[in-house]
Amino acid sequence: MTRRAALLFPGIIRRVSGSHFQGAELESSELERFEAIVLPHLDAAYTLARYLTGNTQDAQDIVQDASLRALKYFRGFRGTEPRDGRAWLLTIVRNTVRTWRQRRHPQSADTAFDEEQHSERIADDDAAVNLDRKETRARLGEALAQLPDEFREVIVLRDIQELSYQEISEVTGVPEGTVMSRLHRARQRLRRMLVRGGKTGERVI
Structure with missing residues (x-):
């Protein structure tokens, strides 16, 4: 501990x-x-x-x-x-x-999460993001806070906590395939949000 x-x-x-x-x-x-x-x-x-x-x-x-x-x-x-x-x-x-x-x-409480509704149609090539080192943590935190809970949790569990897809499946209660697709959509949306800042410097995710 x-x-x-x-x-x-x-x-x-x-x-x-x-x-x-x-x-x-x-x-x-x-x-x-x-x-x-x-x-x-x-x-x-x-x-x-x-x-x-x-x-x-x-x-x-x-x-x-x-x-x-x-x-x-x-x-x-x-x-x-x-x-x-x-x-x-x-x-x-x-x-x-x-x-x-x-x-x-x-x-x-009874609102089901719709991945399609919360996803943006963007190409991976458009999702690259660069940030100045001093701004990385603050802007990444702000962007994460704007994601739906289901997207935010898979980003945190995979990219911050470094859990396996199987472990994330156990934590979230959804199949591994859903975890992978949800993570892909979450990363796309997060990158697009960060790209809109238009900074150059350190690459994030």
């Missing part, structure tokens, strides 16, 4: 240090397994939550809720390697974000 994660989520660390959680007793061996498999991915969980919510405080609250939920149901998790815990925790984070958003915007 990184120092940032330890500073952002001390409550999670305290919960894991005990052997009881909301009435459910966990054996010390299970707590050790949770520490080894799930806790190393708090940074990844926070990054995903921050990009999906656009707010650091909301992201911290969501990761706190998601991590405690993961701890509560960890007994049923069958993963044995640290990498196994990443997709599992990110799935819980994503679902927690969706619940959080539905509470805030209940009218959008």
Whole structure:
């Protein structure tokens, strides 16, 4: 676990240090397994939550809720390697974000995502983008924030978190083929948004 994660989520660390959680007793061996498999991915969980919510405080609250939920149901998790815990925790984070958003915007809860509607017909040759190094992070973050959630999450999971297509499929609950096509459309749209800035310098994505 990184120092940032330890500073952002001390409550999670305290919960894991005990052997009881909301009435459910966990054996010390299970707590050790949770520490080894799930806790190393708090940074990844926070990054995903921050990009999906656009707010650091909301992201911290969501990761706190998601991590405690993961701890509560960890007994049923069958993963044995640290990498196994990443997709599992990110799935819980994503679902927690969706619940959080539905509470805030209940009218959008039943709206199905239409990839065609949110995609632009552009050629790959037109999608190249160059940015000055100082502007890269800020402009990329602004562009990501304007993408639909379904596009934004695959960009974050693949290009920032570096998950495999199979892992992204597990996190998002859609087939790998859909992940690949959605990622392609998301990258196209993101590049077009960045190209409109008309800068020269460092190439992005």
